[in-house]
Amino acid sequence: MHSRLIIDSLNDAQRAAVTAPDGNILVLAGAGSGKTRVLAHRIAWICRLEEASPYSVLAVTFTNKAAAEMRARVEALLEIASTGMWVGTFHGLSHRLLRTHWREAHLPQAFQILDSEDQYRLIRRVLKGLELDEAHWPPRQSQWFINARKDESLRAKDLDDQGDRVSWQMIRIYAAYEQACERAGLVDFAELLLRSLELFRHHPDLLAHYRNRFRYILVDEFQDTNTIQYDWLRLLASGHIPVFAVGDDDQSIYGWRGARVENIHRFSQDFTAAVIYRLEQNYRSTGTILAAANHLIEHNAGRLGKRLWTSDSEGEPIQLFAAYNEQDEARFVADQLREWIEQGRKLDKAAILYRSNAQSRILEEVLFAQSIPYRVYGGLRFFERAEIKDALAYLRLAAHQLDDPSFERIINLPPRGIGERTQSVLREYARDHGVTLWEAALELTKGGGLTSRAVNALKQFLTLMESITKAIEAMPLHEQVEKTIALSGLRAHYEREAGGKGPDRIENLDELVNAARGFNFNPSQHGDMDRLDAFLSHAALEAGEGQSESWEECVQLMTLHSAKGLEFHFVMLVGLEEGLFPHAMSLEQPGRLEEERRLCYVGITRARERLILSYAESRRHFGSVNYNPPSRFIREIPPEHLIEVRPQITLRPLVTRPQNKSDSPAKEGGLQVGQRVMHPGFGEGIVLDYEGQGRHARVQVRFDTEGSKWLVLEYAKLQRL
DNA sequence: GCGACATTGTTTTTT
DNA sequence: ACAATGTCGC
Numbered sequence: 001m002h003s004r005l006i007i008d009s010l011n012d013a014q015r016a017a018v019t020a021p022d023g024n025i026l027v028l029a030g031a032g033s034g035k036t037r038v039l040a041h042r043i044a045w046i047c048r049l050e051e052a053s054p055y056s057v058l059a060v061t062f063t064n065k066a067a068a069e070m071r072a073r074v075e076a077l078l079e080i081a082s083t084g085m086w087v088g089t090f091h092g093l094s095h096r097l098l099r100t101h102w103r104e105a106h107l108p109q110a111f112q113i114l115d116s117e118d119q120y121r122l123i124r125r126v127l128k129g130l131e132l133d134e135a136h137w138p139p140r141q142s143q144w145f146i147n148a149r150k151d152e153s154l155r156a157k158d159l160d161d162q163g164d165r166v167s168w169q170m171i172r173i174y175a176a177y178e179q180a181c182e183r184a185g186l187v188d189f190a191e192l193l194l195r196s197l198e199l200f201r202h203h204p205d206l207l208a209h210y211r212n213r214f215r216y217i218l219v220d221e222f223q224d225t226n227t228i229q230y231d232w233l234r235l236l237a238s239g240h241i242p243v244f245a246v247g248d249d250d251q252s253i254y255g256w257r258g259a260r261v262e263n264i265h266r267f268s269q270d271f272t273a274a275v276i277y278r279l280e281q282n283y284r285s286t287g288t289i290l291a292a293a294n295h296l297i298e299h300n301a302g303r304l305g306k307r308l309w310t311s312d313s314e315g316e317p318i319q320l321f322a323a324y325n326e327q328d329e330a331r332f333v334a335d336q337l338r339e340w341i342e343q344g345r346k347l348d349k350a351a352i353l354y355r356s357n358a359q360s361r362i363l364e365e366v367l368f369a370q371s372i373p374y375r376v377y378g379g380l381r382f383f384e385r386a387e388i389k390d391a392l393a394y395l396r397l398a399a400h401q402l403d404d405p406s407f408e409r410i411i412n413l414p415p416r417g418i419g420e421r422t423q424s425v426l427r428e429y430a431r432d433h434g435v436t437l438w439e440a441a442l443e444l445t446k447g448g449g450l451t452s453r454a455v456n457a458l459k460q461f462l463t464l465m466e467s468i469t470k471a472i473e474a475m476p477l478h479e480q481v482e483k484t485i486a487l488s489g490l491r492a493h494y495e496r497e498a499g500g501k502g503p504d505r506i507e508n509l510d511e512l513v514n515a516a517r518g519f520n521f522n523p524s525q526h527g528d529m530d531r532l533d534a535f536l537s538h539a540a541l542e543a544g545e546g547q548s549e550s551w552e553e554c555v556q557l558m559t560l561h562s563a564k565g566l567e568f569h570f571v572m573l574v575g576l577e578e579g580l581f582p583h584a585m586s587l588e589q590p591g592r593l594e595e596e597r598r599l600c601y602v603g604i605t606r607a608r609e610r611l612i613l614s615y616a617e618s619r620r621h622f623g624s625v626n627y628n629p630p631s632r633f634i635r636e637i638p639p640e641h642l643i644e645v646r647p648q649i650t651l652r653p654l655v656t657r658p659q660n661k662s663d664s665p666a667k668e669g670g671l672q673v674g675q676r677v678m679h680p681g682f683g684e685g686i687v688l689d690y691e692g693q694g695r696h697a698r699v700q701v702r703f704d705t706e707g708s709k710w711l712v713l714e715y716a717k718l719q720r721l
Numbered sequence: 722g723c724g725a726c727a728t729t730g731t732t733t734t735t736t
Numbered sequence: 737a738c739a740a741t742g743t744c745g746c
Contacts, residue, residue: 063735091736115736140730189736224735256733356732358737378734415722541736561733583732599733622731623737 006044006077010037017277018042024271026222026264027246030308031293031605032284032567035246036066039220040073042244043085046216047078054078054085056215058241060233061089062224064542066565070220083524086214090229091189092541094196098187099529099537101206105199108185110400110533113540117384119143119188122405126176129431132169142173149174150190151258153197153228183436184404190228197232211240222247222267226258234270243271249304250297253561253599255591264304282308282605284567286315289611292637293604299636300594308605317643320634321614324686324702325625326359326575329616330366333572336612337372337555340570347373349569351556353603355581358621359574360557367555377558382544387494387505388512392539394488395481398469399532401438404430408437414493417457425449426458438462464488477531478517485509515544560603571607573600576615577628600633613642617702676721677701679711684721 007015014034017027018041029035039059047054061067071087086093095113098105114122123146124139149159156175161168181187187195200207217237219225222245225233237243245267252261268274282290290308297303323329333352340350352363352374360376367374382388390413393406401407412418429449430440444450445459468487472480485491494505519535526534556568575581581600586592604611615630634642675687685703699711699718711718 089736095736113736116734192736253733254735257735358731412722417722419722543736559733580732585732595733620737 006041006048010034010041011281013277013279013281014038014041017279018045020275020277022242024242024267024274025244025277026267026271026274027244027277027279028264028304028306029246029248029279030282030306031248031251031602032282033279033308034283035248035279036069036073036220038279039218039244039246040070040077043070043074043216043218044077047074054080054082056213057218058086058093058214058216059088059218059220060093061087061220064089064092066220067092089541090232091192094192094232095537095541096526097196097199098192099526101199101203104203104206105195107187107195108402110529111185111187112396112400112403112406112533113192113537114181114186114188114405115384115540115543116143116189117389118186118405121408122180122186123173123177125405125408125427126173126180129180129427130173130176132173137169137173142170142177145170146174146177147188147190148258150188150194151226151228153194153231155194180404183402183434185400185402186405193228193232197228197235200232200235207236210236214241217241217243219243219245219247223249223252223261223264224254224259225263226260230260230263230266238271245271248306250300250306250598251564251602253564253595253602255595278306280306280308282310284608285310285605286312286609288315288317288641289604289607289609292318292611292641293601295638295641296597296604296633296636297601300597315609318637318641319612320642320644321612322630322644323614323616325618326362326616326620327366329574329614330362332614333363333574334366334370334372336572337367338370340610345569347553347555350572351558351563351566351568351570351606352572352574353558353560353563353606354573354575355560355583355599356575357559359580363557363574373554374557375554377556377562382508382511382515383539384543385505385508387490387508388539390490391481391485391488391509391512392536394465394468394484394490395532396536397438398465398472398484399536401465402436404437410488411437411461414489416461418454418461422450422454422458425454477519477521477535478513480532481516482513485513560599563606564602567606567608569608570610570612571603572612572614573603574614575619576613576631576634577619578631579626579628580619580621581631581633597633597636600631618700678719678721679703680717 007018010018011034014037017025017038027035027038029038043057043059046057059067059070061070067088071082071085074085074087075082086096088096098107098111102109102111120139120143123142124134127134127137127139127142149155156171156178159167159171159174161171181191200210214236217233219233224247233243245264247264249261249264252259252264255261268276285293287310290310294307321329321332323332337347337350341347354360354363357378364374364376383392390410393403393409396403396406397410408423411423426437426440426444429435429444430437433440433443435443441458441462445455445462447455450458464487468484471487472483475483491506491509494502494509496502497505516535519531519538521531521534526537529537560573579587582593582596586596613634615628615634618625618627620626676684677687678684679701682701682703685701687699687701699716701711701718
């Protein structure tokens with residue numbers, strides 16, 4: 001009936017994919033080709049034409065944001081609520097399964113979720129317990145090891161050290177960590193997936209139930225699946241449920257965290273009779289931008305092959321700017337933004353993309369100084385803030401006394417005289433008797449092994465926790481949170497805090513109460529958890545957007561990774577230097593360079609109409625100044641699509657410098673940064689920087705033919721031009 | 722328990 | 737450069 005409507009707005013390729021007959025389908029969807037649209041339309045198509053209920057649809061994404069968007073789009077298309085449909089992230093769906101089948105999964109009913117930071121802390125604890133020196137056994141490395149194994153669905157017992165001492169130790173750490181999680185009823189992110197895979201493996205009845213329930217599986221961003229996610233899909237679906245997977249091998253940028261592009265190649269083998277559709281028409285970018293992207297990505301080998309085209313016009317050429325240093329680059333960016341505004345365009349349609357977060361600082365400084373509003377993506381998210389995690393730890397411990405990590409987090413926060421000494425006695429007791437810290441504390445307050453002062457402090461803490469548990473028992477969620485923040489002394493603690501951060505923290509704690517008030521408890525999704533547990537899981541699983549602050553009219557700053565899936569009318573891709581982008585770390589490992597190139601491809605294809613690339617000849621990095629040649633990626637774009645913009649235009653008369661350099665030698669000598677000079681030996685060049693005073697003053701000059709040099713002003717006989 | 726100093730590790734990020 | 741820990745002395 002409405003099926004015509006649903007597919008009317010699609011192009012031929014999109015329509016072919018959306019209306020394809022049931023069966024395994026792989027849609028290779030290039031950047032800007034309407035991937036999300038196709039996915040949403042496919043779901044709507046299924047529900048309408050096949051008269052299938054949304055109840056039989058399972059749609060998997062990688063981020064909560066993508067899941068929310070998918071749900072919203074489907075609802076808009078179908079004009080009905082999508083209740084009953086399973087839409088979520090791999091982790092979210094696994095979590096849901098485990099909440100429902102916690103018995104079969106051998107989990108405590110109220111298991112809690114560890115985020116990466118919790119996991120890191122717990123691993124450090126475990127290392128201490130094993131009496132391993134952190135210097136020799138970096139916790140980060142153990143964390144990486146454990147997660148990488150879990151992502152391959154390997155448990156400690158499945159691993160073999162093959163006589164290698166390091167492996168042996170790592171496996172030992174892994175095993176001890178598993179035990180610690182077990183004892184405290186904790187599940188980390190990778191464990192959610194692994195447990196739910198095992199759940200299916202060990203319970204054919206359950207597997208059969210879900211195979212029967214779901215008649216359609218859809219997967220977004222298929223190129224980002226890792227081994228365990230792929231196995232999970234295959235186990236659930238293969239041979240039973242048709243899978244509709246959408247992905248783009250050219251946008252695979254998460255190999256470093258376990259994503260396997262090969263999964264996209266394997267699809268046809270493992271999911272029988274798979275039909276492949278290609279979406280190659282791009283609706284986003286101008287011809288020039290697309291041509292640049294196409295040429296760049298062709299330097300990668302082993303692609304599935306895809307060439308984006310557009311019916312759009314060529315558009316303006318891509319600008320390439322060579323900055324002297326990162327400051328100069330930032331000022332150029334600001335100038336370009338101003339120009340954009342002067343042309344009557346909106347600032348929030350513009351984005352500055354960079355390879356690494358550290359690059360945002362200088363950009364922020366300059367934008368701030370020039371009063372250009374900006375918004376930085378990434379960074380600490382709401383539920384990851386220390387004060388929020390403190391409050392959540394109180395809630396967790398109040399509800400579940402076995403939660404050791406939460407116990408450790410707050411036992412002496414705010415400080416209540418339970419120092420390192422007492423804590424280690426507690427830990428030792430807990431370890432020796434195989435009990436939780438809470439139980440250890442209970443025992444130890446009965447006397448023996450502790451000073452009376454410590455016993456008193458401990459008793460007070462236990463009493464406090466019990467009174468919190470009791471006080472919040474019958475409260476609505478937001479009051480539970482509010483009460484806990486108050487009773488725990490956290491509020492008072494942060495009110496007392498010196499150094500400016502206090503008010504922010506209080507504000508965040510208030511925000512947490514609000515979050516609890518607005519929390520949407522959905523019993524069907526949360527199994528038989530109570531409200532508080534559901535909220536706590538939500539906090540771990542959806543760390544919350546960066547700052548929910550002002551959305552309006554800000555230029556967007558973000559890393560290339562976080563830009564995936566977004567688009568902007570105006571994109572500035574900065575820091576295109578060898579060593580930074582491609583990143584030095586990626587040059588050693590084979591395959592990594594190609595991933596960097598894909599990252600660049602992602603960056604370019606974010607732009608709709610205007611694209612500017614820039615690099616700096618010198619850049620401060622880890623304290624020292626580096627001179628890196630322009631990125632190879634620039635050379636991989638055909639020159640006819642690029643025009644170089646000359647730096648002189650944007651150079652300010654004098655760089656703002658710290659006051660102590662105000663009477664700089666360069667100024668004395670009539671030189672300033674950006675000044676063109678002549679040297680008898682090296683020829684013409686331009687002043688990049690200066691340092692020192694009086695006799696020792698030196699200037700840095702980049703000569704047109706000789707490269708950059710530091711020259712002592714006294715001897716260098718520089719002539720202004 | 723707190724402030725002063727030292728050491729360390731700095732690609733990308735979600736869940 | 738710099739932030740985030742860790743250590744030490746009081």
